Amino acid sequence: MSLADRLAQARLERGNYGDLSRSGGHGTQPQASSIGPKSRRRNAPPTDPFADLRRTVHQTLLESLGPKLYDSRLSQAELEQRVRHTLQEVLQADQVPLTVTDRSRIAQEIADDILGYGPVEPYLRDPEITEIMVNGPDQIYVERRGRLHAVDGRFADEAHLRRTIDKIVGRVGRRVDEASPMVDARLHDGSRVNAIIPPLAVDGSLLTIRKFAADPFEVDDLIQLGTLSRAVADVLAACVRGRLNILVSGGTGAGKTTTLNVLSGFIPETDRVVTIEDAAELQLHQEHVLRLESRPANIEGKGEVSIRQLVRNALRMRPDRIIVGEIRDAAALDMLQAMNVGHDGSICTVHANTPRDVLSRVETMVLMAGMDLPVKAIREQVSSAIDLIIQQARFPDGSRRVTAVTEVMGMEGDIITLQDIFRYSYDGAVGPDGVPTGRLEWTGIRPAFLEKAARSGVQIDLRAFGGYRRHAR
Ligand SMILES: Nc1ncnc2c1ncn2[C@@H]1O[C@H](COP(=O)(O)OP(=O)(O)O)[C@@H](O)[C@H]1O
Numbered sequence: 001m002s003l004a005d006r007l008a009q010a011r012l013e014r015g016n017y018g019d020l021s022r023s024g025g026h027g028t029q030p031q032a033s034s035i036g037p038k039s040r041r042r043n044a045p046p047t048d049p050f051a052d053l054r055r056t057v058h059q060t061l062l063e064s065l066g067p068k069l070y071d072s073r074l075s076q077a078e079l080e081q082r083v084r085h086t087l088q089e090v091l092q093a094d095q096v097p098l099t100v101t102d103r104s105r106i107a108q109e110i111a112d113d114i115l116g117y118g119p120v121e122p123y124l125r126d127p128e129i130t131e132i133m134v135n136g137p138d139q140i141y142v143e144r145r146g147r148l149h150a151v152d153g154r155f156a157d158e159a160h161l162r163r164t165i166d167k168i169v170g171r172v173g174r175r176v177d178e179a180s181p182m183v184d185a186r187l188h189d190g191s192r193v194n195a196i197i198p199p200l201a202v203d204g205s206l207l208t209i210r211k212f213a214a215d216p217f218e219v220d221d222l223i224q225l226g227t228l229s230r231a232v233a234d235v236l237a238a239c240v241r242g243r244l245n246i247l248v249s250g251g252t253g254a255g256k257t258t259t260l261n262v263l264s265g266f267i268p269e270t271d272r273v274v275t276i277e278d279a280a281e282l283q284l285h286q287e288h289v290l291r292l293e294s295r296p297a298n299i300e301g302k303g304e305v306s307i308r309q310l311v312r313n314a315l316r317m318r319p320d321r322i323i324v325g326e327i328r329d330a331a332a333l334d335m336l337q338a339m340n341v342g343h344d345g346s347i348c349t350v351h352a353n354t355p356r357d358v359l360s361r362v363e364t365m366v367l368m369a370g371m372d373l374p375v376k377a378i379r380e381q382v383s384s385a386i387d388l389i390i391q392q393a394r395f396p397d398g399s400r401r402v403t404a405v406t407e408v409m410g411m412e413g414d415i416i417t418l419q420d421i422f423r424y425s426y427d428g429a430v431g432p433d434g435v436p437t438g439r440l441e442w443t444g445i446r447p448a449f450l451e452k453a454a455r456s457g458v459q460i461d462l463r464a465f466g467g468y469r470r471h472a473r
């Protein structure tokens with residue numbers, strides 16, 4: 001069949017987009033639940049004048065390339081070249097008059113669909129975009145410079161979105177279906193993906209991609225972004241070198257992992273570092289770094305390896321420091337024990353809204369270990385293990401700021417005492433974004449941790465911020 005015939009035939013079959021992938025030899029067609037127009041909370045998408053053309057071209061292309069698309073001997077570059085070549089031919093054979101811009105845009109969109117992840121592909125390529133959120137087929141949001149923006153991209157329909165999700169998770173050997181409607185996966189570039197499908201997702205499948213930073217933030221970037229000042233960064237660097245045990249706390253997307261990565265950068269080259277994460281996000285520059293990643297249970301519910309198990313294993317690996325991406329369960333108990341038995345200088349993140357909240361979170365997580373420990377004993381462990389809490393928050397203008405640097409002092413009766421060394425204070429003015437302005441200020445307290453750092457040979461002097469007003473109790 002000539003290309004022109006194919007086009008003619010494809011036109012007859014038009015309007016059957018849901019079947020496209022089958023005709024192209026895709027294995028299984030996802031059984032996407034039908035999401036009726038009524039259940040959509042979003043306005044009807046504006047009509048795409050090229051929808052028909054796109055469908056025809058897409059289908060013809062799949063037919064003419066057929067099995068070549070799945071030929072494993074073809075390299076990605078070769079495949080890409082073939083797709084583009086065929087695409088040009090098909091577009092030329094079609095008589096529809098197109099401007100050069102439209103032609104190349106459509107070609108790109110179709111190539112993205114076949115070779116990549118369709119409508120999200122342009123956002124994956126855009127280095128300024130850090131997060132992509134697909135809220136059902138008709139709505140995509142991206143985060144750019146800390147702010148959310150709705151973008152024009154959209155999927156043809158729910159089936160198209162499901163095919164894309166299947167493609168993403170299929171490449172890492174996972175699957176999403178009725179039996180496991182939620183899945184975490186990772187793109188080949190390290191970006192983290194979460195997908196959740198109907199009926200759990202009520203208005204259509206939801207896909208969230210946290211892009212892997214090819215060029216992660218360094219301390220200078222954080223300073224430039226206003227997350228903290230150079231002077232505070234210097235103190236924190238000294239705290240890391242001085243082997244304090246540090247928790248970085250904040251809400252989702254507050255920049256905890258980013259700060260953890262920057263802090264880890266201050267660890268001396270001579271230390272043997274073990275990192276433990278759910279999905280390897282940290283990018284340490286040191287030579288002597290051992291990276292461990294936990295594993296969820298497989299479809300039969302077997303084979304899970306938890307952060308907690310990895311922490312225990314790490315203790316047998318003669319680490320100088322243990323870095324845990326995020327503590328969210330009974331692993332807290334093992335981490336506290338590790339910190340208390342000589343793995344000083346460990347750093348973790350924890351999801352909490354204030355330093356005080358960190359303590360209750362950690363307490364709850366330790367209780368999850370089911371060891372039946374008295375609360376007072378847990379608190380004693382916590383207060384002797386953790387030296388410093390760095391609290392961070394996402395501000396309404398999209399910036400991330402350190403809002404407190406708080407020292408864990410000890411116990412007074414049954415209560416753990418905390419003391420802010422730096423605290424964010426609002427100056428009463430409002431910035432151009434309508435966000436109250438302020439900054440992180442030294443509280444005038446001479447921290448007790450100076451001694452601990454000094455024992456590790458690191459001198460920290462806060463007098464650069466002004467005279468000590470109070471000494472640690
Ligand atoms: N200090 C910062 N200033 C501005 N944006 C940041 C900062 N730290 C992180 N981000 C952005 O915020 C997003 C979430 O960061 P991440 O460190 O993964 O947060 P968390 O671990 O708290 O969920 C990333 O996309 C990152 O680009």
Ligand SMILES: [Mg+2]
Binds near residue numbers: 256
């Ligand atoms: Mg994180």
